[in-house]
Amino acid sequence: MVASLERGTCNREVSVLLSNISTRKVVLTGFIVGILLTTYPSIQNFGNPLLHSNPISETSFHPSVVLSSIVIESDADFEMWGFPGNGSSNNPYLIANYTIETDGIAILVRQTEAYFRIENCTVHSNSYGYGTGIYLFQSNNSELKNNTISGFSSGIIASRVESLNVTKNVLTHSLLGLNFSQVEDFSICDNSIIDFDTGILMDQVEPGSIYFNTIDDCTTGIHATHVDDTIISDNIISNCDTGVLLENGEDLILHNNSLSSIIDYGIFTSELDYTDIFSNVITGPNYGLYLSFGNTFNVSFNNISSCTNGIYLRTISMGTIYMNRVTDCSGDGIFLRSSSNDQVANNTVFWNSEVGVYLEGSSSINVTGNEIGWNSIRNAQDSIGTTTLAAINNIWADNAYSDYTGTEDYAIAGNSFSVDSSPHYIGMIQGMDDFSTELGDATLLQWNVSGLRIKNYQLYCDDNLLSSGIFNESEIIFETYSDSVGINEYKLTVTTSSEIQTSDTVFVETVDTTNPNWNSEYDEYIVESGNYFILDVEASDLSGIDYYWINDTSRFNISESGLIMSSAILDLGLYRLTVRAYDPYDNYCEEILSVIIQDTIAPTIEDVGNVTIQENESITLEWISSDRNPASYEIYLNNELVTSQTWNLEQEKIEITFEYLEPGVYSVLVIIYDKGGNSAQDDLLLIVEPVSTPSTSTTTSVTPSTTSSTTPTDNLSTVIVTIGVSGAAIVILLIVFREKIISGPSE
Numbered sequence: 001m002v003a004s005l006e007r008g009t010c011n012r013e014v015s016v017l018l019s020n021i022s023t024r025k026v027v028l029t030g031f032i033v034g035i036l037l038t039t040y041p042s043i044q045n046f047g048n049p050l051l052h053s054n055p056i057s058e059t060s061f062h063p064s065v066v067l068s069s070i071v072i073e074s075d076a077d078f079e080m081w082g083f084p085g086n087g088s089s090n091n092p093y094l095i096a097n098y099t100i101e102t103d104g105i106a107i108l109v110r111q112t113e114a115y116f117r118i119e120n121c122t123v124h125s126n127s128y129g130y131g132t133g134i135y136l137f138q139s140n141n142s143e144l145k146n147n148t149i150s151g152f153s154s155g156i157i158a159s160r161v162e163s164l165n166v167t168k169n170v171l172t173h174s175l176l177g178l179n180f181s182q183v184e185d186f187s188i189c190d191n192s193i194i195d196f197d198t199g200i201l202m203d204q205v206e207p208g209s210i211y212f213n214t215i216d217d218c219t220t221g222i223h224a225t226h227v228d229d230t231i232i233s234d235n236i237i238s239n240c241d242t243g244v245l246l247e248n249g250e251d252l253i254l255h256n257n258s259l260s261s262i263i264d265y266g267i268f269t270s271e272l273d274y275t276d277i278f279s280n281v282i283t284g285p286n287y288g289l290y291l292s293f294g295n296t297f298n299v300s301f302n303n304i305s306s307c308t309n310g311i312y313l314r315t316i317s318m319g320t321i322y323m324n325r326v327t328d329c330s331g332d333g334i335f336l337r338s339s340s341n342d343q344v345a346n347n348t349v350f351w352n353s354e355v356g357v358y359l360e361g362s363s364s365i366n367v368t369g370n371e372i373g374w375n376s377i378r379n380a381q382d383s384i385g386t387t388t389l390a391a392i393n394n395i396w397a398d399n400a401y402s403d404y405t406g407t408e409d410y411a412i413a414g415n416s417f418s419v420d421s422s423p424h425y426i427g428m429i430q431g432m433d434d435f436s437t438e439l440g441d442a443t444l445l446q447w448n449v450s451g452l453r454i455k456n457y458q459l460y461c462d463d464n465l466l467s468s469g470i471f472n473e474s475e476i477i478f479e480t481y482s483d484s485v486g487i488n489e490y491k492l493t494v495t496t497s498s499e500i501q502t503s504d505t506v507f508v509e510t511v512d513t514t515n516p517n518w519n520s521e522y523d524e525y526i527v528e529s530g531n532y533f534i535l536d537v538e539a540s541d542l543s544g545i546d547y548y549w550i551n552d553t554s555r556f557n558i559s560e561s562g563l564i565m566s567s568a569i570l571d572l573g574l575y576r577l578t579v580r581a582y583d584p585y586d587n588y589c590e591e592i593l594s595v596i597i598q599d600t601i602a603p604t605i606e607d608v609g610n611v612t613i614q615e616n617e618s619i620t621l622e623w624i625s626s627d628r629n630p631a632s633y634e635i636y637l638n639n640e641l642v643t644s645q646t647w648n649l650e651q652e653k654i655e656i657t658f659e660y661l662e663p664g665v666y667s668v669l670v671i672i673y674d675k676g677g678n679s680a681q682d683d684l685l686l687i688v689e690p691v692s693t694p695s696t697s698t699t700t701s702v703t704p705s706t707t708s709s710t711t712p713t714d715n716l717s718t719v720i721v722t723i724g725v726s727g728a729a730i731v732i733l734l735i736v737f738r739e740k741i742i743s744g745p746s747e
Contacts, residue, residue, distance in 0.1 A: 065098050065099065066098075066099045067098055067099075067100050068100065068101075069100060069104065069105060069106055069107070069108070070100070070106070070107045070108070071108045072095075072110070072116075072139075073108075073110055073111060074111060074112060075087060075113060077112075078093040078112075078116060083095055085116070085117075087114030087115055087116065088115060089115050089141070091115075092114070092115035092116050092117045092141070092143070093114060093115070093116040093117070094116070094117050094119065095107065095118045095121065096117075096119040096120050096121065097120050097121065098121045098122070099122045099123075100123045100124070101123070101124045101126055102123075102125065102126065103126050103127045103130045103131045104130075104132075106123035106124075106131070106132070106133050106149075106152075107123065107133070107134045108137075109134075109135070109136050109137075109139045109142065110135075110136070110137035110138055110139055111137070111138045111139065112138075112139040112140070113139075113140055113141065114141065116139075116141070116142055116143075117142070117143040117144075117145060118134060118142070118143070118144050118145070118147060119143075119144075119145045119146055120145075120146050120147065121148075122147070122148045122149075123148070123149050123150075124150050124151050125150070125151035125152040125174075126151075128151050128173070128174075129151075129152075129153050129174070129175055130152065130153055131152045131153060132153060132154045132156075132157050133147075133150075133155045133156055133171070134147065134155070135154075135156075135157045136156075136157065136158045136159070136161050136164065137157075137159050137161070139161060140161060140162040140163050140164075141162075141163045142161070142163070142164050142165070143165040143166075143167070144156060144164075144165070144167070144169060145166075145167050145168055145169065146168045146169065147170075148169070148170045148171075149169065149170070149172075150171070150172045150173045150174065151172075151173055152174045152175075153174065153175050153176065154174065154175065154177075154179040155171035155174045155176065155177045155178060155179075155193075155196075156169070156179065157179045157180075158178075158179070158180045158181075158183050158186070159180075159181045159182060159183070160181075160182045160183075161180075161182075161183045161184075161186075162183070163184075163185045163186075164180075164183060164185070164186045164187070165186070165187045165189070166178065166186070166187065166188045166189070166191060167187070167188075167189040167190050167191065168189075168191065169191045170191070170192045170194075171191065171192070171193045171194070171196070172192075172193075172195055173194070173195045173196075174196055175196065175197050176196060176197065176201050177193040177198065177199045177201075177218070178191075178193070178199070178200045178201065179202075180200075180202040180205050181202070181203045181204055182203075182204045182205070183202070183204075183205045183208070184206060184207070184208075185208065186205060186208040186209075187208065188200065188208070188210045189209070189210075189211055189212055189213070190211075190212045190213065191214070192213075192214045192216075193213060193214070193215045193216075193218070194214075194216045194217055194218075195217045196217075196218045196219070197218065197219045198218060198219060198220045199213075199215040199218040199220065199222060199237075199240075200213075200215070200221070200222045200223070200224075201220075201223050201224075202222075202223070202224040202225070202227055203225045203226055204225075204227075205224065205226075205227050205228075205230065206227065206228040206229045206230060207228070207229035207230060208227075208229075208231075209231040209233070210222065210230065210231070210232045210233075210235065211231065211232070211233045211235060212234045212235065213235045213236070214235070215235060215236070215237045215238075215240070216236075216237075216238050216239050216240075217238075217239045217240070218239075218240045219240065219242070220240060220241065220242045220245055221235075221237040221240045221242065221244060222235075222244045222245065222246075223245045224245070224246050224247070224249065225247045225248055225249075226247075226248045226249060227248075227249040228249050228250050229250075229251045229252075230249070230251075230252055230253075231253045231255065232244065232253070232254045232255070232257065233253065233254070233255040233256050233257065234255070234256045234257065235258070236257075236258045237257065237258070237259045237260075237262070238258075238259070238261050238262075239261045240261075240263070241262070241263045241265075242262065242263075242264050242265045242268060242285075243259040243262045243265065243266045243282070243285070244257070244259070244266070244267045244268070245268045246267075246268070246269045246272060246275075247269070247270045247271060248270070248271050248272070249271075249272050249273075249275075250272060250274045251273075251274050251275075252272060252275045252276070253275075253276045254267060254275070254277045254280060255276070255277075255278055255279055255280070256280065257281075258280070258281045259280065259281070259283070259285075260281075260282075260283045260284060261283075262283075262284050262285035263285055264285055264286050264287070265285055265286065265287050265290050266280075266282035266284075266285045266287065266288045266289060266304070267280070267288075267290070267291075268287070268290045268292075269290070269291045269292065269294060270292050270293055271293045271294060272294040273294055273295045273296055274295075274296045275294065275296070275297050275298070276298045276300075277289065277291075277297065277298070277299045277300075277302065278298065278299070278300045278301045278302060279300075279301045280303075281302070281303045282302065282303070282305075282307065283304075283305050283307070284306055284307060285307050285308070286307065286308040287307065287308065287309050287312050288302075288304035288307040288309070288310045288311060288312075288329075289302065289304065290312045290314075291311075291312070291313050291314070291316050291319070292313075292314040292315060293314070293315050293316075294315075294316055294319075295316070295317050295318050295319075296317075296318045296319070297313075297316060297318075297319035297320065298319075298320050298322070299319065299320065299322070299324060300320065300321075300322040300323050301322075301323050301324065302325070303325045304324065304327075305325075305327045305328045305329070306328050307329045307330075307331075308329060308330050308331045309329060309332050309335060310324075310326035310327075310329045310332065310333045310334060310349070310352065311326055311333070311334045311335070312332075312335045312337075313336045313337065313339050313342065314337045314338060314339070315337070315338045316336070316339045316342060317339060317340045317341050317342065318341050318342070319339070319342040319343070320342070320343045320345070321342065321344045321347060322343065322346055323345075323346045324347045324348070325347070325498065326347065326349045326350075326352065327348070327349070327350045327351050327352065328352065329353065329354075330353045331352070331354050332352060332354045332355045332356075332358045333350075333352040333357060333358075333375060334347060334356070334357045334358070335355075335358045335360070336359050336360070336362045336365060337360045337361060337362065337385070338361045338385075339362045339365065340363045340364050340365070341364045341365075342364075342365050342366075343365075343366050343368075344357060344365060344366065344367045344368075344370065345366070345367075345369050345370065346368075346369040346370060346453075347370045348370070348371045348498035348500075349370060349371070349372045349375065349379075350371070350372075350373050350402075350500070351374050351375065352375045352376070353375075353377070354376060354377045355375060355377055355378055355379075355380070356372040356373070356375035356378070357370060357372055357380050357381075358380075358381045358382075358383075359381070359382045359383070359414075359416075360383050360385040361383070361384060361385030362394065363393060364393055364394065365395070366394075366395045366397075367380075367395065367396045367397075368395070368396075368397045368399065369398050369399065369452065370400070371400045371426050371452055371453065371496065371498050371500070372399055372401050372402070373400070373401060373402030373403075373426050373500070374402045378413045379402065379403060380396070380401070380412045380413065380420075381412065382394055382396070382412045382413070382418040383414035383415050383416060384414075384416055394416065394418055396410075396412050396418050396419065397420060397421065398420075398422050398424065398452070399420055399423060399452070400423070400424040400425060400426040400451065400452035400453075401420075401423055401424075401426070402426055404423050404424065404426075406425075408421075409421050409423070410423035424450070424452040425450050425451050425452070426452060426496060426500055427451040427454060427494055427495075427496050427500055427501070427502035428449070428450050428451060428502065429447050429448070429449050429492060429494060429502055429503070429504040430449075430504075431447050431492070431504035431505075431506055432445070432446065432447070432506050433506070434506055434508070434509070435508060435509075436508070436509040436510070436511050437508060437509070437511070438510075438511060438512070438513060439482065439483075439485055439510050439511065439512040439514065439542050439543065440542045441481075442479050442480070442481060443479065443480050443481065443508055444477070444478075444479050445459075445476075445477070445479070445480065445490055445492075445506065445508075446475060446476070446477045447475060447476045447492050448474060449471065449474065449475060449476060449492075449494055450474065451496055451502070452496070453497040453498065454471045454494050454495070454496055455470070455494075455495050455497045456468065456469060456470050456471055456494070456495050457469065457471045457476055457492060457493065457494045457495070458492075458493045458495075459476070459491070459492050460489075460490070460492075460493070461480070461488055461489070461490055461491075462488055462489055466478065466480065466490075471494060482508070482510040483542075484543075485511060485512050485543060485584075485585065486509070486510060487507055487508070487509045488507070488508050488509075488510065489506075489507055490506050490507075490508060491504070492505075511585075512541075512542065512543045512584075512585045512587060513587060514541075514587060515541075515583075515587045515589045516539040516545060516582070516583050516587065516588065516589045517539060517540055517541070517589060518537070518538070518539050518581070518591060519538045519539060519540055520538070522535070522537060522579070522591050522593050523593070523594065524593075524594040525593065525594065525595050526598055527570070527595065527596065527597050527598070528597075528598065528599070528600065529569075529572055529597055529598065529599040529601075529628050529629055529676065530569060530628050531569070532565060532566050532568075532569065533556070533564070533565065533566040533570060533595055533597075534563070534565050535563075535565075535593070536561075536562060536563050536564070537558075537563075537564060537579055537581070538561075538562050539562070539589055541581075541583040541587070543583045543584050543585060544583065544584065545562075545581050545582070546582050546583055546584045547582050548560065548561075548562045548580065548581050548582070549580040549581075549582065550564065550577060550578070550580075551577060551578040551579075552577055555567055555568070555570065555575070556575075556577060558579065564579065570595075570597045571597065572597045572599055572629055572675050572676060573596075573597055574594060574595070574596050574597075575594070575595040575596075575597070576593070576594055576595075577593040577594075578590060578591075578592055579591050579592075598676060599627075599629045599674055599675060599676025599677075599678060600676060601627075601676075601678060602627075602678040602679065602680050603625055603626065603627035603630065603672045603673070603674050603678060603679065603680040604625060604626050604627070604680060605624070605625040605654075605670065605672055605680045605681065605682050606623060606624045606625070606682070607682050607684075608621060608622070608623060608682060608684050609684055610685040610686075610687065611684060611685070611686050611687070612686075612688075613661075613686070613688055613689070614689055614691050615661075615662070615663045615690045615691050616660065616691065617688075618657060618658065618659035618660070619657065619658050619659075619686065620656070620657040620658075621655060621658070621668060621670075621684075622653050622654070622655040623653060623654045623682055624652070624653050625653070625654055625672050625680070627647075627672070627674040627678075628674070629674045629676055630647040630648055630651070630672070630674055630675075631646075631647055631673045631674050632644065632645065632647050632672075632673050633645055633647045633654050633670060633672040633673065634670070635654075635668070635669070635670045635671075636667075636668070636670075636671075637658070637666060637667070637668055637669075638667050639667065642656065643656060647672060654672065656670075658686065661686070661688045662688065663688045663689060663690040664687075664688055665685055665686070665687050665688075666685065666686040666687075666688065667684075667685060667686075668684050668685070669681060669682075669683045670682050670683075
């Protein structure tokens with residue numbers, strides 16, 4: 001694994017990640033050889049206008065010193081030029097702050113061993129496509145930093161050089177940006193290379209690193225042949241025909257590069273061994289990755305999209321294509337042709353216009369654990385092809401397909417008759433039908449989830465997140481309660497490791513069909529006559545009580561809060577009331593109430609007292625009586641019923657007239673009754689005295705003097721009165737007789 005590199009920080013040390021480096025070919029491409037042959041004679045005879053003049057003082061090294069060229073042909077020339085530094089690693093010679101315009105070589109350094117640095121120089125060709133900006137030949141221990149180079153045939157040439165660091169330079173508008181041949185121990189970091197036929201051209205280089213460079217508007221971004229033990233990482237390459245072209249090499253790492261707006265090939269390799277290509281982002285070319293004629297590749301974690309073909313392997317063996325994401329290509333996603341003993345595992349291949357994973361004429365390929373979905377022609381194909389290599393032992397297993405229907409096997413298209421016997425869904429949810437639940441009841445939501453790489457889930461209710469987490473079971477169960485009537489939308493979304501989301505929605509209608517409940521029991525109520533009936537009833541319901549209802553609205557009212565009150569003083573009797581409490585959904589509870597209006601208070605009657613009249617007189621007896629519910633009265637004379645009449649509230653008094661009674665003592669009894677069965681009475685003695693002389697008949701009216709509630713009397717009262725009068729007479733006689741005895745006989 002390569003340690004991540006921070007953009008803008010350059011390190012001349014090259015991390016050696018692979019071992020057993022062998023075979024260093026010493027062959028220059030014809031193009032480079034041509035350049036060297038044409039330039040070397042001019043290098044030998046290149047004149048330095050300052051060689052025979054006085055050495056330049058350090059004070060002349062200020063910005064924008066203009067020269068026609070600088071030529072260093074030995075370590076001694078650094079001293080002769082008077083450049084600062086002593087050539088050591090801690091204090092290298094410094095060639096800085098020069099401006100050079102030339103059609104030849106602006107800065108030439110050859111056959112040196114001293115450490116030197118070329119910095120902050122601006123070099124430009126007067127004629128586009130001619131000359132070289134900086135030329136290093138057989139010169140070691142150098143650093144090129146913060147230089148601006150434009151218009152040359154080659155911006156920087158390095159040939160037969162060791163220990164070279166090229167950083168933070170700006171190279172524009174030339175044929176070749178960097179042209180390296182036979183270079184060892186190099187670093188190309190954080191340079192801007194714009195508008196070239198080839199941004200970086202290398203042949204016979206090792207070990208080295210190319211990172212954090214920006215390469216734009218070139219025919220080829222990076223072209224390297226016979227390159228070993230080199231890291232190409234974190235570069236931004238755009239608007240090129242080909243991003244990276246690598247031929248004949250081994251132990252290479254291409255990591256975290258961004259290639260966009262590429263026309264032909266994002267990364268093209270030929271005859272490479274032991275190569276790691278991972279975590280690159282490639283968009284747009286005809287081929288995202290085109291790997292041919294090589295062995296032992298590790299292609300992983302790349303994101304390739306919108307290409308014609310995503311990953312194309314031709315005659316590759318011992319390769320591993322792992323955890324790549326290949327999407328939205330107009331051709332095939334992953335294509336292996338005439339390859340063998342490769343692993344295609346755990347890739348995501350979606351939405352390509354032709355075939356997702358295509359094997360043609362390939363053998364011993366293991367295709368396992370991939371998510372292959374929504375590719376237009378078909379998701380998978382395995383064909384023998386026209387080569388002699390028969391695809392009879394390829395293994396397809398544990399892949400997930402978007403068109404998998406749940407049957408036991410998944411047939412792979414093509415004439416190899418391959419079968420995936422353990423297929424999976426990419427992401428599938430078996431949910432519930434819409435249903436209803438009662439308000440207040442628990443709502444149980446349950447989904448069965450299956451998929452190759454389900455990562456997490458989210459459960460929403462009406463777009464509000466209810467639950468989320470890591471998915472590690474085959475089902476998701478959630479219990480919830482709804483506190484109101486209505487329809488709720490529950491949506492479960494599961495996400496795969498490839499960020500594919502699958503959702504299922506169920507609508508749950510919460511209804512209220514449950515009747516309210518009375519908070520207390522209500523049965524029979526007894527009210528004393530003359531009082532209003534008042535009763536507070538109360539019911540409860542999860543939806544609340546909407547209103548109360550009573551059947552007898554002519555004599556009773558019921559309020560919104562459940563207060564029952566009679567509208568007037570009620571007559572005696574039994575009243576049966578039906579009372580209901582309704583919730584907002586017309587559910588109700590009902591109670592039958594018995595209201596009894598009773599009278600337990602006896603009437604009142606004022607006591608008239610005994611009455612004495614003369615013989616031949618008539619008398620009218622009057623009683624003042626009261627009761628809320630008068631009913632009747634009875635009057636007895638000497639225990640015989642004289643009259644029985646109806647008694648009502650309009651009568652202020654009860655009266656009776658007696659006429660022409662014989663002398664004597666009469667008992668008079670009046671009993672009054674109310675409708676409640678209560679009674680009261682008054683009795684008196686009516687004494688009729690005889691008269692000795694004739695007299696005229698008169699009528700005496702007697703009114704009551706006191707209030708009394710009595711019970712009926714009998715003849716005993718008359719007897720008692722008679723005995724009383726006789727006793728009084730005897731007492732008087734005894735007193736008279738005693739006085740005579742005391743006084744003695746008269747003289």
